[in-house]
Amino acid sequence: MTPNAHLVSHPLVQHKLTLMRRKDASTNSFRRLLNELASLMAYEVTRDIPTSEIEIETPLEMTRGQVIDGKKLVFVSILRAGTGILDGMLSVVPGARVGHIGLYRDPKTLTAVEYYFKMPSDMQERDIVVVDPMLATGNSAVAAVERLKELSPKSIKFVCLLTCPEGLKTMYEAHPDVPVYTAAIDRQLNEHGYILPGLGDAGDRIFGTK
């Protein structure tokens, strides 16, 4: 396993991922499980976000407490399938900002083709969490992170549900500074660039487009 990988092995995460993988999981249950998984992954990924102390008043007395600055965090969704992760992430950090990058893999070359890019302002002050269920060849993630690095953010993390040794290696070679959080590292890619055993085409399963 390359040094960039952080495997989220929590039993709840593994349980939901197993149910999502099943080919007979309906679009409805696939979406619900993805949403629940995203919340669990968000909990893990935000373990080190900065907090500050503020003064508050309880019904009994003044005290001080820690708060996060949710506005500093940006979830960047790689369209389409990244969208399936966003709601679950935002339920854990409701104040976060959201950016979108539209990318699709050319089915023949498997290279990432960009068709959309929209980010919040002041990205140089923000911590970015890029979300996409799949890190397969790594071409989409590498392209997305390359574009984001042009905005010099404070930090970048990548979150997916499934990856494979090939995707982790491609990502580590291009962006060794970007940690990859994943619920599973599967065996390999097939000749069409799909993860095996995998869960199929994430975007098509979320949106029922196949």
Ligand SMILES: O=P(O)(O)OC[C@H]1O[C@H](OP(=O)(O)OP(=O)(O)O)[C@H](O)[C@@H]1O
């Ligand atoms: O690591 P890679 O080899 O780049 O593959 C991963 C990408 O492939 C899928 O997107 P797809 O191109 O199918 O678009 P979609 O999300 O709109 O279905 C998936 O959602 C990832 O973005």
Ligand SMILES: O=c1cc[nH]c(=O)[nH]1
């Ligand atoms: O297995 C895979 C690989 C790339 N993209 C997907 O949606 N699934």
Ligand SMILES: [Mg+2]
């Ligand atoms: Mg797809």
